Amino acid sequence: MSRLLVTGGAGFIGSNFVRYLVDHTDAREGDRAVEQITVLDKLTYASTREAVEGLERVELVVGDIADADVVEPLVARHDAVVHYAAESHNDNSLDDPSPFIRTNLVGTFTILEAVRKAGVRLHHVSTDEVYGDLDLDDPKRFTEDTPYNPSSPYSASKAGSDHLVRAWVRSFGVRATISNCSNNYGPWQHVEKFIPRQITNLITGGRPKLYGDGLNVRDWIHADDHSSAVWTILNEGRIGETYLIGADGEKSNLEVVQLILKHFGRPLDDFDHVTDRAGHDRRYAIESGKLRSELGWRPTYEDFEAGLANTIEWYQANEEWWRPHKEATEATYASKGQA
Ligand code: NAD
Ligand code: DAU
DSSP states (O other), X not given: OOEEEEETTTXXXXXXXXXXXHHHOSGGGGGGOOSEEEEEEOOOTTOOGXXXXXXXXXXXXXXXXXXXXXXXXXXXXXXXXXXXXXXXXXXXXXXXXXXXXXXXIIIHHHHHHHHHHHTOEEEEEEEGGGGOOOOTTOOOOBOTTSOOOOOSHHHHHHHHHHHHHHHHHHHHOOOEEEEEEOOEESTTOOTTSHHXXXXXXXXXXXXXXXXTTSOOEEEOEEHHHHHHHHHHHHHHOOTTOEEEEOOSOEEEHHHHHHHHHHHTTOOTTOOEEEOOOTTOOXXXXXXXXXXXXXXXXXXXXXXXXXXXXXXXXXXXHTHHHHHHHHHHHHHHHHHTTOO
């Protein structure tokens, strides 16, 4: 596994994974050492070149995962592919689903054909949203056996990509694993997403914005814990298997907004309710027992409030990174009655 190709490695979670590799896989790691980390990224609006540029052992290749002429020779020069590249934002998929179909479905198909032809190991990064949603009072959580029931164009495209991976494992013997993770938070997340949006609203003198009644629940995990889980599965996961990744971080959106307001010393009712998302999933919750018992993985960020405080401090210290994206993002939300 000494040459790794990371698709979408200039995005939020992919770049966290690349930095995780830089920190944890140098020559001292013996048979876990990685010699070369290549990032393949189209550099869409959601990416940050500086998040991976200049890192030791890392090379950035700018290209589209749906372009076989770029993907096939590149994949053939690597021992494994970790596939993060995707269009990732539900609200955008409601405004225009087409890039989600192209990147998440055609792009994953292109990666699968490349790993099939070159005989290269693949880990496919997916989401808990493929399972649809749970009622607030449902005692169940998602497991690897939960039936697929996606709600949005984004989650349907990710569900389709998971099915493609399983078909290529079964029909062509591709050596792949899949992970489905819950909501990530941490540095470098685009200001369109829930937690960065509320933090940067407060920094810029605005108020947090809650969709609908604000009682929807997400199951939060720090991006570093997602990275350690993916690295564990890549090394120790059983081929053809799916592993759910989660850190027991269920919180309503209202609770998260109030923790952010508390950090800023603002009144706990200092937010607005805005137009709800169409088809808004009510609750996600992950049961990650298989990953923990079979592969011994554990999250390190078990105190959400402390991880959130670090994240808020990161956004306070890195305003020059997010500031240029803030105005246009808020204008898009305003046009939909969500600002
Ligand atoms: P992101 O939007 O921050 O980053 C996606 C990256 O993919 C960007 O750098 C973008 O430039 C790149 N990209 C998009 N289309 C491409 C294409 N056609 N070719 C090459 N590169 C392309 O997304 P993220 O939040 O970091 O999510 C990464 C992956 O993790 C996605 O597969 C997503 O479904 C999955 N995931 C995300 C979460 C979450 O909470 N954000 C949770 C579970 C799983
Ligand atoms: O569950 C994993 C998924 O988490 C990933 O697959 C997606 O790529 C990722 O974007 C995320 O999807 P969500 O739709 O859950 O994340 P988002 O940050 O868009 O919203 C989180 C919750 O907050 C959701 O219930 C909608 C709500 N929300 C969002 C925004 C932007 C608000 O209440 N106000 C907001 O301003």
